[in-house]
Amino acid sequence: MSDKMQKPKKPAKLRARLPRGLADRGPAEIAATRQMVETIREVYERYGFEPVETPAFEYTDALGKFLPDQDRPNEGVFSLQDDDEQWISLRYDLTAPLARYVAENFDNLPKPYRSYRHGWVFRNEKPGPGRFRQFMQFDADTVGSASPAADAEMCMMAADAMEALGIPRGSYVVKVNNRKVLDGIREAQGIDSDAQWLTVMRAIDKADKFPIADIIQLLGPGRWDGGEEGKGDFTKGAGLNDAQISEIISFIGNPQDAGASARGSDNAATIANMRERVANSKIGTEGVEELAMIASLADAGGYGECVRIDPSVVRGLEYYTGPVYEVELLLETNDDKGRPVRFGSVGGGGRYDGLVSRFRGEPVPATGFSIGVSRLQAALTLIGKINTAPALGPVVVTVFDRDRIADYQKMVARLRAEDIHAELYLGNPKSMGNQLKYADKRNAPCVIIQGSDEKNDPEGPQVIVKDLRLGAELAALDKDRDDYLQRQADAQRKVPELDLVDEVRRIMARHDLDWK
Incomplete structure (x- = not known):
């Protein structure tokens, strides 16, 4: 095959990698x-x-x-x-x-x-x-x-x-x-050299991290990271003599042990x-x-x-x-x-x-x-003093009818105006199931759904508000329990569109949630 007939090579894919010593944060x-x-x-x-x-x-x-x-x-x-x-x-x-x-x-x-x-x-x-x-x-x-x-x-x-x-x-x-x-x-x-004394200070500063034997090495000839000569990196010591090292160790003591010191x-x-x-x-x-x-x-x-x-x-x-x-x-x-x-x-x-x-x-x-x-x-x-649970996500307004995006955007704007975190689903709205899965991954407290039936309800426009927290709790319950049906009704309620904000706030209060 001639060079002209060869297929062009695909460009090499860049490998995603994080530089050493750095961390991403969620x-x-x-x-x-x-x-x-x-x-x-x-x-x-x-x-x-x-x-x-x-x-x-x-x-x-x-x-x-x-x-x-x-x-x-x-x-x-x-x-x-x-x-x-x-x-x-x-x-x-x-x-x-x-x-x-x-x-x-x-x-x-x-x-x-x-x-x-x-x-x-x-x-x-x-x-x-x-x-x-x-x-x-x-x-x-x-x-x-x-x-x-x-x-x-x-x-x-x-x-x-x-x-x-x-x-x-x-x-x-x-x-x-x-x-x-x-x-x-x-x-x-009698330590006259500033550089030598700084090395002494840095050695003592490691006394709460290294065994006292390592500190003695750092005050003296130096220390190998691996514990033996030729193993790991070498840290040059302060070069003090035995008497000087003994006096300094005697003063600072061993922070890892209640031994003699000042x-x-x-x-x-x-x-x-x-x-x-x-x-x-x-x-x-x-x-x-x-x-x-x-x-x-x-x-x-x-x-x-x-x-x-x-x-x-x-x-x-x-x-x-x-x-x-x-x-x-x-x-x-x-x-x-x-x-x-x-x-x-x-x-x-x-x-x-x-x-x-x-x-x-x-x-x-x-x-x-x-x-x-x-x-x-x-x-x-x-030690459990910080909450590591996923951050609370926004209320997700789903897209049931593609030609009514403007209506859904108005709901989002209304929620935001009331200081409620909210977003319009911007992915492919073909599957409502995928939209609900997205809301779960976002850790949303609830989702808003409005199809044509809800929009054209004889009593006025309605919305379905689905409590995702309560829904997750119900999934783990025995369906024969007496309170299952009542809680199931609470997990998904149809309310007038005018009451949308109040219903979201009711759900937030039920689970003691906020975005602070």
Whole structure:
């Protein structure tokens, strides 16, 4: 066969695939997120914080000194060059963009400036179980106050947010430490290199996720992901000697075990232990006194039982300069395979007095707290605090007669005008059965049907309103039951078209349904 006679090749079909570390979200999950965000917003506004939004992209150099300094700054963040060859990056968190916003609008903002914002953040990191490259955070920050009272307020507000989301007191803890105290430990151990100390901080920050033996490796020569040399990826360690490692582990203790550490039986005991450990350090002592004030204010506000001073909290980011805090869930549960689940931290923050100062060239104190909405939502779903049922769909107006589309559209418009979610069936109306199946898949509360008989009824136009929830319940009942016929009549009623809205509302009230 000649080339001219050959059939043209079909173009290759594009394979639908989701990039690693990202996730699609359906209606139920989106509805749960919306409810969580609204709950957190109400708490933050109760504390006097106001909303602000910043864009997803920032100039890369504005995102913070914790980013690498290299020709292509694309490690840890997603970066590209714009048309004037400036590097811009998707935001890594919501704090660095806020620092840029405050610096740019400094003279017009009230000080202290109290704001909140939520949105997606992006991290160019290796994805893993529960570790995504895109996730949502909800932040609140106070810029312009150096008082530990501002830090204490963040801790108390974090506690209120957890309880508003349905996590009772005693099922979470707000753990607080101070970078200044850790700097006192650094002084005592003679660790001069900032880079080495940052590696130490990031190693300690993993203490609630890894066994203490792995933390010791990260403080020393480094750690192989597979546990043995040559297996998995290698993480370079801080290179501390045995004596330094021993002292640091002795201070932070083992968060997974109630062993010896600076942690005491209560906040007063922990603060006393810390004060003794850093007695010869001016900055360390200053940090301890700030923690003492935070603990005192939390106790005075009625939060003493849920705000705990904890020497193991460090937070991994470089820009923290004072108090740091994390919210940890204490609830225990199992995953879908019956394995025990430990939630760990679902939020955190701290004081970052140098971040705004980079733009201003003058001291600008600031502190903030961030809830990991995506992570917390996963935890709340697992413990049954979030409704995972399919989102309620709209009332579906079916198409019985194709030439009467305008009549059906008027019904839809009337329902919508009464704040009832409604849609006109826009598929092939040939089969009423297919339309009812569609309404079931949409999780519609009811469907509206009007044929020519109903339209031309001698008593005036009628509609059939079919209660899909009640219909599903009837399908599971014994048809010989006394109440079956009565309930069957309720499941499908013919009512005057003028009473359409009232009938839909009756069905919604019967099942206690709404679209909120």
